Amino acid sequence: MTRAGYGGGSKPRIWHQSVNELDHLAVYKRALEAHAADILGDDAELVVHGLPSGSYRGASATAVLGNAYAYHRILGQVIDNAIKAEREGYAAFVIGSFSEPFLREIRSAVDIPVASLTESGLLVGCSLGRYVALVSNAPAVQWMTKVAVDKHGLAARVLDVVALDPPLDEPALAAAYADPAPVIGNFAAAAERLVARGADVIIPAEGVLAELLVRHGLREIAGAPVIDVFAVTWAYALMEVRLWLRAGLRVGRSWHHRRDDPAVIARLWEESVR
Secondary structure, X not given: OOOOOOOOOOOOEEEEEOOOOHHHOHHHHHHHHHHHHHHHOOOOEEEEEOXXXXXXXXXXXXXXXXXXXXXXXXXXXXXXXXXXXXXXXXOEEEEOOOOOOOHHHHHHHOOOOEEEHHHHHHHHHHOOOOOEEEEEOOHHHHHHHHHHHHHOOOHHHEEEEEEOOOOOOHHHHHHOOOOOHHHHHHHHHHHHHHHHOOOOEEXXXXXXXXXXXXXXXXXXXXXXXXXXXXXXXXXHHHHHHHHHHHOOXXXXXXXXXXXXXXXXXXXXHHHHOO
């Protein structure tokens, strides 16, 4: 049995793919790295990757990704990064964004576990309560998250997806790491309204927002747990790695993630990176 991603030792490496230009969000990248070290400890090594500088042409991810054409052009590179991660021996690939770019395509392209913030958070949330509710940072991300809920067939378990009011993009959220009280208050007010309507579990549905809340210890609102989506997703990815290696569990290849000829994928990827 091979131990891909273990780098010749006993610790698997996990590629964490943010869809932000992390050279402009250094405080967020540092927070993710420290958080991952705390959550994963000696069990795995998480390597955080972002998109190249200039991917959003000077705008934020929130401002751009609501457009389907821009989403396709900019986030298509995430598929190539997943293939690169597999080729470089990573044990798993994490889609660290609620935009959840090309999850189906990535699982069809690689033969390592792929976990996403959206799917992992929803599945674990459904094990903690009957109704889950999500709070995003802005209407564009709110809409993308609603689409993802439907894609995963979990609408019956999701009470609602709402956005902060006023909305905040990623640079504004990163700036709030120095003065988080207004953002935390904004989030808490939205979450309390959702709990009053029947939500059992709250999910912060945007990465920079979610990490800010973890950083400042927000774990529950009005008796409802606030999910640490990064901890959940990294742990989910590590669980899949262990099941991959020890139980032989694999992605279903008959239909949704069909992969009849891996050589075709290899040729396409090689052409794309020439």
